Structures are given as structure tokens and as C-alpha cells.
Amino acid sequence: MQRYAPVGDTNRHGAKTVTSIDENTAERSSRGKSIVKHLFATLEKSCVSLPVVFDVYVWLYRSVVANEIDLGDVGPTDGVLNVGCGALPFTAALLAREAGVSVYALDQDESVQSRARHHLARAAVADRVEVVAGEGTAVDATTTIPLAEVDVAVVAAQAEPKAEIVTTLRELEDGPDRIVVRQPRSPFESEYGRLPDAFDPDGTTSQPTVTFGRSLLFEA
Numbered sequence: 001m002q003r004y005a006p007v008g009d010t011n012r013h014g015a016k017t018v019t020s021i022d023e024n025t026a027e028r029s030s031r032g033k034s035i036v037k038h039l040f041a042t043l044e045k046s047c048v049s050l051p052v053v054f055d056v057y058v059w060l061y062r063s064v065v066a067n068e069i070d071l072g073d074v075g076p077t078d079g080v081l082n083v084g085c086g087a088l089p090f091t092a093a094l095l096a097r098e099a100g101v102s103v104y105a106l107d108q109d110e111s112v113q114s115r116a117r118h119h120l121a122r123a124a125v126a127d128r129v130e131v132v133a134g135e136g137t138a139v140d141a142t143t144t145i146p147l148a149e150v151d152v153a154v155v156a157a158q159a160e161p162k163a164e165i166v167t168t169l170r171e172l173e174d175g176p177d178r179i180v181v182r183q184p185r186s187p188f189e190s191e192y193g194r195l196p197d198a199f200d201p202d203g204t205t206s207q208p209t210v211t212f213g214r215s216l217l218f219e220a
């Protein structure tokens with residue numbers, strides 16, 4: 001597994017990895033203001049007693065995750081880190097089911113863990129998805145996630161600050177060699193946090209959702 005170029009450098013494909021402090025600060029300042037994001041997260045948490053809601057999300061997102069499996073060239077031998085799995089971890093479930101991968105489903109909110117595990121068990125993928133509490137900006141060798149087993153990261157549209165998450169993942173000694181990030185559409189940028197343009201993707205795919213129109217790929 002290859003290491004990423006440091007921030008402020010270019011990677012082996014010539015992709016920019018520059019992040020300005022202002023961009024990070026601006027992205028971080030949108031935290032706390034996010035009413036829509038809070039609403040979706042609360043909705044996710046409150047729907048655990050309604051299994052049909054999870055099933056609907058899985059159905060709605062099947063083409064989104066299929067596009068990301070293609071974009072990231074995700075195969076059955078890959079290990080995937082899903083940053084921001086939520087209480088309804090439909091992305092992690094679809095990755096496990098459709099790509100046949102093992103997934104570490106990370107969320108900073110410890111209260112989503114038991115709900116997430118409940119849905120994963122119902123979806124019959126609990127043996128391939130491990131729910132882990134933690135912060136996407138603080139993934140390192142000390143976390144319980146065995147980084148050597150992580151080849152691909154998929155970052156949720158609502159996970160933030162995206163610049164910091166991507167930079168953290170890129171700088172890991174033994175981290176993912178492909179990072180897929182959902183880039184919110186402009187009406188949702190201030191709510192969800194946008195990855196700054198200085199992050200020049202190695203690939204993109206269009207997405208049919210209201211909240212994010214593209215998923216971006218960054219390679220080592």
C-alpha cells in the first residue's frame with residue numbers, strides 16, 4: 001500500500017494536495033450552523049424502530065454506491081473505511097453486499113453504534129461490517145481500525161471537515177490508497193461542508209441525489 005504525498009505537495013499523478021488554512025477554517029466555521037444536517041442525523045437515529053426506512057435508504061442509494069464502487073475500483077479483496085456511517089449505515093451495508101468487501105464503519109457519534117449494528121444484522125452483513133466509534137480527522141495508528149487492511153475510504157456527504165478528513169487519511173503511513181468523497185451540491189455546501197477546489201480529484205462520478213451531485217476520487 002502506498003503512502004500519500006504530504007499536504008502542500010503533488011502526488012505521483014501530479015494532483016494538487018494543497019489545503020489553505022482559510023479554507024479549513026471556513027469549512028469548520030459552518031459546523032454548528034447545520035440545521036438540515038442535524039435534521040437528517042436526528043431522522044436517522046429516530047428511525048431505528050422502523051426497519052423499512054433503512055430498507056428504503058438501501059434501495060435509494062444502490063446506484064450511488066454502485067457508482068462509487070466503479071469509481072474507486074473496489075473489489076472483494078479490498079478493505080473499506082466508511083467515514084460517517086450514521087445510525088442507518090446504508091453505504092456500509094451496500095459496500096459489503098454489492099462489492100463483497102469488509103467495512104470499518106466509523107462515526108464520531110457513539111450513540112449511533114447500537115442502532116447501526118441492529119440494521120447491519122438485519123441486512124445480514126454484520127459479519128463483514130464493524131462499527132467503530134471515532135473521528136475521521138483523528139484516524140491513526142492508535143485507533144482500533146487495522147489500517148493495513150484499509151485500501152479504500154468512502155467519506156459521507158455529511159462528514160466534516162472534509163479537507164481535514166481527506167488530509168488525515170492521505171497522511172497515514174499505511175492508510176487507504178483510494179479515497180472517495182461525496183461533494184455536496186452548492187445549496188448544501190454550508191450545511192455539509194465542501195471539499196475545497198485545491199483538492200484536485202483523480203476521478204469523479206455524477207450522482208443522482210438531491211444533496212450531492214458528485215463523488216470525487218483521490219488516489220495515492
Ligand SMILES: C[S@@+](CC[C@H](N)C(=O)[O-])C[C@H]1O[C@@H](n2cnc3c(N)ncnc32)[C@H](O)[C@@H]1O
Pocket residue numbers: 040041044083084085086087088089090091092106107108109112134135136137156157158159160161165
Ligand atoms: C447522518 S449520517 C449519513 C451517512 C449515511 N447513513 C450513509 O450510510 O452514508 C452522517 C454521519 O456522519 C457522522 N460524521 C460527521 N462528521 C464526522 C467525522 N468527522 N468523523 C466521523 N463521523 C462523522 C455524523 O455523526 C453522522 O452520524
